Amino acid sequence: MTPQPLDPWHALLAPLPDDVVVKRRPVAPPEITGKPEGAAIAGWEQLTVELSAAGRGMRHLLVVLDAHGTPISANDMVMYSAELGGEHVFFQENVGGRLETDGSFRGTRWRTLGVEGPKDDEARLEASPSQPTAAESAALKTLVAEILKRSIIRSP
DSSP, X not given: OOOOXXXXXXXXXXXXXXXXXXXXXXSSOHHHHTSGGGGGGTTOEEEEEEEEOTTSEEXXXXXXXXXXXXXXXXXXXXXXXXXXXXXEEXXXXXEEEEEOTTSOEEEEEEEEXXXXXXXXXXXXXXXXXXXXXXXXXXXXXXXXXXXXXXXXXXXX
């Protein structure tokens, strides 16, 4: 049995709640981007949305912008957690990758199931990658547009 989302927003690629907060931060601090080896990422920013499901899981969205404010990568990740039959079970899904200048998306979809018993030192993991569907890629790009819009509206 796989743990399930508690709220509509807690599903992979689901619409965001109206009151979501988008955080905007530099990808790296000035002490890194001010050096020659950090110059390539100077001016890059990350937009993040972090949502918690009260001890039962989380959702994290990330959009990376280049120095011109163009989205260059995105990721949506959800994790569900539950105690089932004396074991801690967690299920994680994510879709993430590069947003190309031609409008295409080059990424991977991951599904990971983890089980940890009371005597396990490490969780047993089963992870499987796949190619995102066209619908999943479109949904991620829709979320990117929504995050961009909300970051502009709510920026100080």
